[in-house]
Amino acid sequence: MLLRGSHVIAEAAVRAGCRFYFGYPITPQNELTEYMANALASLPDGVFIQSESELAAINMVIGVSMTGKRVMTSSSSPGISLKQEGISYLSGQELPAVIINTMRGGPGLGNIAPAQGDYLQATRGGGHGDYRTIVLAPGSGQELADITRMAFEYADRYRIPVIILGDGMMGQMMEPVEFPDPIDPKSLPPKPWVLDGAEGRPSRIIKSLILDTSAMEEHNWKLFRKYEAISREVPEMEQFLTDDAHLAVIAYGTASRIAKGAIKRVREMGLKVGLLRPKTLWPFPKRILLQMSRTISDFLVFEMSAGQMLEDVKLSLEGRGRIHFYGRPGGIISTPDEIAKVINNIYFKEGLERE
Amino acid sequence: MKKVFGRPKSMKDAVFHYCPGCGHSIIHRLIAEVIDELNIQGKVIGVPPAGCAVLAYDYFDIDMGEAPHGRGAAVATGLKRSLPDRIVFSYQGDGDIAAIGTAETIHAANRGERITTIFVNNGVYGMTGGQMAPTTIIGQISSTTPGGRNEDRDGVPIDLSEMLAIAKGSVYIERTAVDSPKNIVRTKKAITKAFKAQMAGLGFSLVEVLSPCPTNLKMTPVQASEWIGSTMTTYFPLKVIKDTAGKL
Known part of the structure; x- marks a missing residue:
């Protein structure tokens, strides 16, 4: 359909x-x-x-x-x-x-x-x-x-x-x-x-008020x-062309679609770039991301915001890898070419190896 | 020996936390008696409010689901739409229903939701310590109207029940009080009719009950009940405000 x-x-x-x-x-x-x-x-x-x-x-x-x-x-x-x-x-x-x-x-x-x-x-x-x-x-x-x-x-x-x-x-x-x-x-x-x-069974209560602080603590x-x-x-992450990648773009939703287009473009130029796309934002797939940092040195967080998932990427990588950010808030939709340029810039600046 | 008075089946064997002279315990008991008499204990679902009566679920031996402050009519709508053959009622105070929950209440009535609302009007915010309620009367001193409610600044007490009567979907609305044995009997009759209107699938029903709050009125229980008859009823006259339900 x-x-x-x-x-x-x-x-x-x-x-x-x-x-x-x-x-x-x-x-x-x-x-x-x-x-x-x-x-x-x-x-x-x-x-x-x-x-x-x-x-x-x-x-x-x-x-x-x-x-x-x-x-x-x-x-x-x-x-x-x-x-x-x-x-x-x-x-x-x-x-x-x-x-x-x-x-x-x-x-x-x-x-x-x-x-x-x-x-x-x-x-x-x-x-x-x-x-x-x-x-x-x-x-x-x-x-x-x-x-x-x-x-x-x-x-x-x-x-x-x-x-x-x-x-x-x-x-x-x-x-x-x-x-x-x-x-x-x-x-x-x-x-x-x-x-x-409560026909034929004890009556039930569904509530969130718990005045007793010990009971409230236990509920928490x-x-x-x-x-x-x-x-x-529950955490899930899609990996796209990450096996040989030196740089991974991390993006979700619409931003990940734009990123994929950009990655295809820079791959044609011999840049080893992949995509990490969290399918669950909470829980954030931090273990997978941490594992990727063994082989990937640079991470570009791309969001249609001024940088929010960026915080989770930083928390997940625990200081490993170099984290870069590109984002445009306010309803601007970046083009794949625009993101390809950003990737290019980082790739050459960091001196990453080309094919 | 013959037992002539006891705890309604729909009430748990628990001690009320309400202050001496508070009307909530009377109203709780009346609702429980009505549930027993209509034989619907296993079919009724209650929605307690935020406010003094939030702990109603500790006293009613029926299924109860707590609503956020003011949202009783919306939660009750969800319950009833999901289970149309159950009897759903919300129990709400004046601040809950006539201030923060006005929109939810008016629209539930306007849609003719087959729910019943027990609206307890005591003229103050009880649980938070006696602030001005939407139903506080002109000149009444509260913790946020130290010089008395002022019409120019605070507006007049809101006639929510009269407003709800305008809605096409409401079928039965009555204002009663629990300040005297006579009015307590009337209140029970009104609650019975309100439940019956729902059970007949007619539409939205509501009973507004003027109820004493001696603690926040800073009166004795007797004075608080007398104040309802002498003062509160001049703003909120006891009457059947709307009845298109007919004989039930």
Whole structure:
């Protein structure tokens, strides 16, 4: 099927057994909301509400998630800021949910052009309190489909909100996609913690208020242990032409597509350059990156921001390798030629060996 | 010996943390009695607020899911849309519903969500220590209106229930009080009708309950209850504000 990115996410969500969607209009991701409106209207168990605000949407997500059913919301940067209250509650209450952020230029109202300025917000929790969310960064149409399916799996497996971090370019881009078989929501394993009326069992509470400080500490450590397990089990990184590389570009999402184009160009000139593309931004694939530093001396972090993932690269490499940065914030989309020039510059300046 | 009065089945065997003379414990009990009488303990899901009543889940022996401050109607919407045959209610204070959660509440009512809201109006922010609430009356002294609520500066007490009555999706809205035995009986009747309206699938229902907060009003329990009848009801008259539900 040939579909634009926003529609791929929506279709993949429905096929993952998601029958509940709540959202508020915001550019550049309205196509996703509109697709869900159509798709869920045609399903007998589908529920779509255009909410009065992003705050309302994320709180409706909380309500559905409490009943154990797969549920999604989507927005773009300013709207995601509003959802952070609910994301913090979902985290504290250990509720699964999938949240799509089609990033745009910021801060503030910014613009509607593709950008990657919400990296730190997404990977550092984003709302109040000591928590993390799984953050997935698709790099192609096919991956939008696959990652959306995974997002629901992870959300249920770890009882955690999962954020798919894309941008307007990803959302509009049309590529051929093969979808996995649809899941019947009724076939999903029952969750033993849901609220559905306490018929025939003791009543349950889902809450995040823990007034006793020792109990609150233990809850935080419990979350921490979960995050540790996720950090071991979930990180993923695509490696492209890295076997013989002296320099690796590190980029995710749309930036990684631009970087790939640039790498193909400089490879033709005999420069040994590869790409490292994190598919998970939290947990960041730091172990893989650290391993790469045995053979790669130079790392160029390329982001559509003033430098946010850069912090994770520095933390992961623990002082190994030379780290370079190139980024353009505000919704500017660099061209592959522009990045090729940047690579060239670094390559020659550092005196790296050519073929 | 015949037992004539006991703890409702839908209440846990727990000691209320509420202050002496506080209305929450009465209202909790009334809701539990109604749940028992309608025989819906195993089908009801409650949404407690942020505020003094956040710990409601320690007292109700029913499924409960906590909402962020003011978002009770949105969380209840999600619960109800997912489980249309369950009975979902939110329990919210005046600050929760009439200040921070106004948008969620009005739109839930306007969509005609089949949920019930118990709106406890005591005219102050209780848990945070007695600040001005959206329903604090003119001249009332609070920790943030040391000279009394001033209309020019603070606006007038908001008539949220009357506003909600305008919404087409609301079917039953009544304002009651728990300041006297007579009004407590009326409150229970109103809660019963509100739940029944939901169970009949008619639309959004709400009972606003004027409730004493002696601690933050700096009154004795008796004075606080008397203040409701003498002063608060002049701004918030007790009445059926809307009833298109008919006889249930």
